[in-house]
Amino acid sequence: MRAPIGPFDNAVPAPDCLADLVPPVAGAVGGRAGHVPAEQILYVDTDPEIADTSAFVAHYGQELLGQSANCVVVAAKRGGEVTLAACLVPSAGRIDVNGAVRRHLGARKVSFAPMETAVERTGMEYGGITPLGLPDGWPLLVDAAVADMPYVLVGSGRRRGKLIAPGKLFAELPGAEVIEGLAL
Incomplete structure (x- = not known):
């Protein structure tokens, strides 16, 4: 099947390739309930050596920059307590960590979580972290521009492969809050 965005001719409904996904992502896709059915989440196989956005x-094409989003794990600190959260922002923008x-x-300080922490806590590979399958109780801040995209390309939980799904899916994930201006 041809993907709705990008040059991908072999898009597969994610429920049909759960073995290609890391366990937390496979669990989120396999147990998907909501307005966007799991069959609308597509998996495309991509080269893990070029998983970073610019490469x-x-x-795969510059037009994907405006059709993709990055999921970033942040550590919010307040009063000696650290809360991990994920932020989903358009790939063409920068996350407003110190503002929005x-x-x-409600933190005193927010920084990008260390790579080891992000990988260990999510069960995903660095460079492939996705909002699908995040740990229970984590806030997921979604930039409104992502939720409004017809289709969004995001990580698959691994450096190899990407997921393509309607933007509105991300607004209905557990812990999701849609925020205007999350990205600069």
Whole structure:
């Protein structure tokens, strides 16, 4: 099947390839309930060597920059307590960590979570972290522009492969809050 965005001719409904996904993502896809059915989440096989945004769009097409989003794990600190959260922002933008994210999480300081922490806590590979299958109780801050996209390309939980899903899916994930201006 041809993907609705990008040059991908072999898109597969994610429920049909759960073995290609890391366990937390496979569990989220397999147990999907909501307005966007799991069959509308597509998996495309991609080269893990070019998983980072700039290399990815250079290879697969610059138009994907405006059709993709990055999921970033942040550590919010307040009063000696650290809260991990995920933020989903358009790949063409920058996350407003010290403004919108800090204010929304009510933190004194917010920084990008260390790579080891993000990988260990999500059960996903660095460079492939996705909002599908995040740990229970984590806030998921979704930039409104992502939720409004007809289709969004995001990580699959691994560096190999990407997921394509309607933007509105991300607004209905557990812990999701749609925020205007999350990205600069």
